[in-house]
Amino acid sequence: MERKNNYISMGVTAFLTAAAVLLFYDTLFGGKVLLALLETVRPILYGAFIAYLLAPMVNFFERHLFPPHPGRKRSQAMLIRTVGILLAWLMVWFFFYLLASVLLPELYKSVLQLIANVDKYYQTISGWVTSLSNHLLETNPDLAQQIVEKLGDYFQDFGKWLSGLLPQLQTVMTTVSGGVWSAVNFVMDLLVGIIASVYLLATKERCAAYGRKLVYSLFPREQVGLVLRGTKRADTIFSGFVRGKLLDSIIIGILCFVCCSILKFPYTPLVSVFVGVTNVIPFFGPFLGAIPSTFLILLVSPRQALYFVIFVLALQQLDGNVIGPKILGNTTGLSSLWVIIAILVGGGFFGVAGMFFGVPVCACLNSLINFFVDARLRKKGLSPDSGEYAAGGAYGPRPE
Incomplete structure (x- = not known):
């Protein structure tokens, strides 16, 4: 009977593993059934x-x-x-x-x-x-002659594009109506x-x-504690990052609005919205918000655009060194390289939402992998300290 139960457990495990692999492949490269769900x-x-x-x-x-009190109904x-x-x-x-x-x-x-x-x-x-x-x-x-020749080609292509523009208007209207419906x-x-x-x-x-x-x-009773502790760790990472990053972005948007109003930059509300909203994206967010904002101010005054760039750099230094660490701390535990990789991969598959949630998801995976690696090392009687595997450590490379 026990052998039969083991066979059933192995069969269920194999089925769930195959289903997870197929679902992962379909999400990344196939019909994206999970995304549709x-x-x-x-x-x-x-x-x-x-x-x-x-x-x-x-x-x-x-x-x-x-x-709280114990007698509450x-x-x-x-x-x-x-x-x-x-x-x-x-x-x-x-x-x-x-x-x-x-x-x-x-x-x-x-x-x-x-x-x-x-x-x-x-x-x-x-x-x-x-x-x-x-x-x-x-x-x-010589460059002038080449430009004149290229312009002639562009005008011919532009004429062809205009001749086929009317049939495309229906597609444009369909796209616009689809955006409104979305x-x-x-x-x-x-x-x-x-x-x-x-x-x-x-x-x-x-x-x-x-x-x-x-x-x-x-899960078996002896593994429940590990699962619950892992869930609590994931909640700590997500809550610290998501709530903290949203609060940090609100503070940065308000600071940008107040300071830009004092410095009398043009389009202050629009610029503050750009900077505050894009700040939720780690690492790349400040640049994504500063570029269109600088261009808008540049159209009005190049000098003020230069002052705005200096102000944004100072604001991001304040955010990166004072406000951000106070609110977020080291909730993710990821290095800058892994943050960039998480943003690029998440943004590539899931757009802006992927750029935002990619960092805490990567942090959870990193914490899970570190847990399993440390557990395997302890089982083998080895130290889980990474410094022991560097040069000069107990398990590091020996000098020749």
Whole structure:
């Protein structure tokens, strides 16, 4: 009977391993069935993410406004949970109200100003290009001849493109309408996600209990502690990075808005939104936000554009050396090289969301691999300290 159970266990393990490999291959190179499934449950994922962000706030209100005591009834606990969720959402909506009342009017004015000055900016860029091209053509006659020949080819290609433009207008209109429909779907999914987040926050202890029950049913009793500790470690990495990075980006956006207003940079609200939103992307985010912002200011004043570049460099130094470490600490434990690799791989497969979540996912995998490597080394009677395997260490290369 025991041998039969071992065969069944080996068969289930082999099946699950093969299914995981096929699913991984399909996600990366095939029909992306997993991604299609995630698209289907996207509102629930939104709700889970929102509940994950708001859970510490709900716990804070419950702990400080209603201290726990052993004689509390279930109805009282549900009422306290309802008050905590309500206060958390009131804080969120109050923050967005302040942000909208202060930022949106100024952002609207900046966009209108940008649209009104498009012609002026076109003339400015045209003047720069004309003066640069005139200087190059006067000093390089051969280059001038080559440019004239290339321009003739470009005009012919442009004429062919214009002749085929009308049939493409229908495709363009379809794309635009699809974008509008995608925005509507996003809003609807977000509303469903908000409702789901309220339910998840109300039943988070029950969900956690069911998760532990599932772990006890799937793993041997002696391994349950390892699984739960690994889950807690993953939660520490994700909560520290995701919540900390969002808070850090909000602080950077507000600092950028205040300082740019004091320094009287043009398009201050628009620039602050660029810098704050792109700051959520580790490593590359500051550059992604600074480049379009610098270009916008350059169209108005090259001198102010130079001052803005200096300001952004100073702001990012402040963020990287003071604000970021205070909020994030070393939650991921990854080196700069692995952060870059995680961003590039995550962004390549999943876009902006992959660039953001790639770092904590890579950190969790790194922690898991280190755990297994250290466990194997201890089982062999070897030291898990990496310094012991470097030159001069107990297991490092010997000098010749």
